[in-house]
Amino acid sequence: MASVGRAADAHLVDHPATSTGLPNTKLAIWLFLASDCLLFGALISTYVLYRGASIEGPFPADVFDIPYTSVSSFVLLASSLTMVLALAAIQRGDVGRLRVWLLATALLGLTFIGGQVYEFTTFVEEGLTLRTNVFGTSFYVLTGFHGTHVGVGILMLLTLLGLSFGGRITQERSESVELVGLYWHFVDIVWIVIFTVVYLIPTGNPPVAPGG
């Protein structure tokens, strides 16, 4: 039990001295995430402002497939679990499990992105493009930015996986996994908000077209 306790505490390692006493890299990622909150705050505000303002369809209710998007939400939530399991593994010094969970997280992220590509393709076939109306513009920009964040996260995960095979991810250097994990969970919490605000909260009746 004592050895397990030491292993569990192994991530509580010292870092180069800083004025705050905290690792600068972790402070920096939290500052970045705070700034990203503002980016997504602006995009979500824009979407809420414009989603019911289109004169011509398709309107949100015409294209959204809630059961399909719900599955995507479950996939992204599951990827957050596999991410923290990867962190827990490396904090125990279990590099093998770290690789398994990192790969699982990346695959779940790819599944989410694949689902988003399929969703966008379906919407375009139904007549909703970036230029169709203000709903389409604000929807694609918001969810596209989120999808881009997921894509960047997948690249980070695969980079970590590659580094682990080079022996550069160790129990003592588990902070790099934690930093990528923070970014990945942020992508997840943004999706939690998007899923509610964009997909589940109903839009009011579409405006009546002039002369209609």
Next chain:
Amino acid sequence: MADTDVAHGAAPESTPGGHGRHPGPKEYIRIAIILAVITAAEVAIYYIEGAQEFLVPLLFLFSFIKFTLVVMWFMHLKFDNRLYARFFLMGLAGAITLFLIVLLLFQVF
């Protein structure tokens, strides 16, 4: 207590590097199950006709709970140095303020 679980009462600022002790896999799985159940509830109430009157407040409540669980447990803000939480809350408060100003300005409410 299981070997993989750790105490949650660790003082966040008492450890080197500002790390509190992070939860173990069992705790993470418990949180993930709660998140999945809440998501299922969100989708369910979307389809329940009798709940339409309370749909928006319920969805916001569920969303808030999920958001908080991920930030506190998966992102470890419950366990780590409070300075990280202050940084994040600063950005979050900015985003919420921006959201409210835009919607009030354009009379969306």
